Amino acid sequence: MPDTHQPDLARHFPPEAPLGSLALLRAVIRNPLEALPREAFEQPVTRRTVLGRERLFVTAPELIGQVLLTEAESFAKSEAMRRALAPALGDAILTADGERWRWQRRAVAPIFRPDRVKSLLGPMLDAAARTRDRWLALPSGTTLELGHEMMRTTFDIIVDTMLSGHAAIDVARVEKGITDYLESTGWSIALAMVNAPAWTPYPGQRRAARARDYLRDELLRLVSERRRLGSEREDLIALLLAARDPETGQAMEDRDIADNLLTFITAGHETTALALTWAFYLLARHEEEEERLVSEITAVTGGAPLRPEDLAALPRTRQAVQEVMRLYPPAPIVARAATRPVEIGGQRAAPGTTVIIPVYATHRLPEHWPDPHRFDPARFAPDAARGRHRYAWLPFGAGPRICIGMGFAQEEATAILASLLPALRLRPEPGFDPGLQMRITLRPTRGMPMRVTRR
Numbered sequence: 001m002p003d004t005h006q007p008d009l010a011r012h013f014p015p016e017a018p019l020g021s022l023a024l025l026r027a028v029i030r031n032p033l034e035a036l037p038r039e040a041f042e043q044p045v046t047r048r049t050v051l052g053r054e055r056l057f058v059t060a061p062e063l064i065g066q067v068l069l070t071e072a073e074s075f076a077k078s079e080a081m082r083r084a085l086a087p088a089l090g091d092a093i094l095t096a097d098g099e100r101w102r103w104q105r106r107a108v109a110p111i112f113r114p115d116r117v118k119s120l121l122g123p124m125l126d127a128a129a130r131t132r133d134r135w136l137a138l139p140s141g142t143t144l145e146l147g148h149e150m151m152r153t154t155f156d157i158i159v160d161t162m163l164s165g166h167a168a169i170d171v172a173r174v175e176k177g178i179t180d181y182l183e184s185t186g187w188s189i190a191l192a193m194v195n196a197p198a199w200t201p202y203p204g205q206r207r208a209a210r211a212r213d214y215l216r217d218e219l220l221r222l223v224s225e226r227r228r229l230g231s232e233r234e235d236l237i238a239l240l241l242a243a244r245d246p247e248t249g250q251a252m253e254d255r256d257i258a259d260n261l262l263t264f265i266t267a268g269h270e271t272t273a274l275a276l277t278w279a280f281y282l283l284a285r286h287e288e289e290e291e292r293l294v295s296e297i298t299a300v301t302g303g304a305p306l307r308p309e310d311l312a313a314l315p316r317t318r319q320a321v322q323e324v325m326r327l328y329p330p331a332p333i334v335a336r337a338a339t340r341p342v343e344i345g346g347q348r349a350a351p352g353t354t355v356i357i358p359v360y361a362t363h364r365l366p367e368h369w370p371d372p373h374r375f376d377p378a379r380f381a382p383d384a385a386r387g388r389h390r391y392a393w394l395p396f397g398a399g400p401r402i403c404i405g406m407g408f409a410q411e412e413a414t415a416i417l418a419s420l421l422p423a424l425r426l427r428p429e430p431g432f433d434p435g436l437q438m439r440i441t442l443r444p445t446r447g448m449p450m451r452v453t454r455r
Contacts, residue, residue: 041364076336078356088212088266111236128420154272155273174215180208219262226238284450317418319378334359335356
């Protein structure tokens with residue numbers, strides 16, 4: 001019988017009564033998911049005045065489609081999210097708006113074509129094999145911090161496919177820099193909500209600034225060296241140096257390339273690692289499903305090492321990854337700001353109104369996800385998925401600004417999961433509750449210590 005004990009904010013948060021201003025700010029700093037109104041888990045659209053400003057919480061898939069697709073031109077990135085991310089990521093593809101976003105998107109789109117992503121499956125599997133072999137060499141029952149291990153594995157892949165190998169960069173310091181920077185983003189969001197000046201000091205600011213400066217300087221150094229010295233490797237730096245807007249021929253300057261590199265490194269490394277961390281946690285709690293995936297993988301490989309062409313024959317494993325991202329979406333909240341008057345579900349949004357899409361709540365709407373707190377990869381079988389609204393599942397966003405690395409992330413997560421599962425069993429301590437905390441991405445509050453044994 002599967003252990004269905006899972007941390008789930010929808011069962012504990014938000015509180016029954018609306019939070020006062022001070023309590024709301026504390027919640028945003030501690031964990032922005034706790035600041036969502038209860039109606040966001042129950043109503044298609046909810047209007048709230050928060051700290052004197054109007055906010056709309058849009059949960060219904062059809063209304064999300066309006067915000068992110070059919071009327072996407074009526075919305076821009078929210079100021080709070082820009083303040084949280086732009087100091088590190090600059091005006092790159094994730095944070096830019098308008099024509100600057102459009103030309104960067106056009107320039108980098110060919111880099112993430114499906115055929116190019118397929119060509120990277122080999123390095124993905126190689127990195128997964130190194131993690132597998134490292135774990136197999138440990139004494140049976142060794143406890144690992146799984147989040148760190150998955151970060152290490154996905155960073156391995158990022159470095160190999162984007163930065164021409166480990167000799168070019170201090171992997172451990174970059175990984176720490178990303179974590180240090182994201183740790184303080186709750187303060188950035190809270191200060192933007194009260195319209196505090198960008199220079200307002202906050203706890204952890206100096207550590208975040210040091211991390212930001214190191215990351216940007218290091219990426220600028222790599223780009224400058226590559227532009228000067230060249231390389232035969234066709235990694236992401238080379239592709240960005242060669243990228244041109246197909247409409248205007250515009251190329252990227254070194255700062256543009258460094259900002260986009262850091263965006264892809266942060267997004268590609270962090271989100272996939274967290275999805276895998278939650279995947280192993282859920283499979284440990286649902287052993288029958290874990291055995292089903294192991295059987296599928298073994299039937300395809302015959303016990304041999306996984307090959308790139310094998311991944312297409314693992315539908316249940318891929319569906320498990322999708323179900324993990326439903327329960328623990330990498331970006332649990334998407335925020336936009338109206339740039340012109342617009343009506344959403346009968347609610348008027350004036351220019352400047354913040355529109356919040358609580359992806360975490362949408363992924364738990366019972367009308368789209370029966371028994372929504374249950375882990376069930378069969379939800380993503382073709383017949384089940386066919387009748388579901390296309391915006392009921394949006395771990396990578398939607399519309400023109402859908403995550404450009406979505407295909408890369410899904411292939412990477414499937415490759416790593418399918419490489420490790422047949423060889424190893426991971427288990428947390430009985431009754432362990434990792435908790436949930438949003439730091440732009442959705443992390444386990446108490447980490448994810450797990451014992452590793454040979455299967």
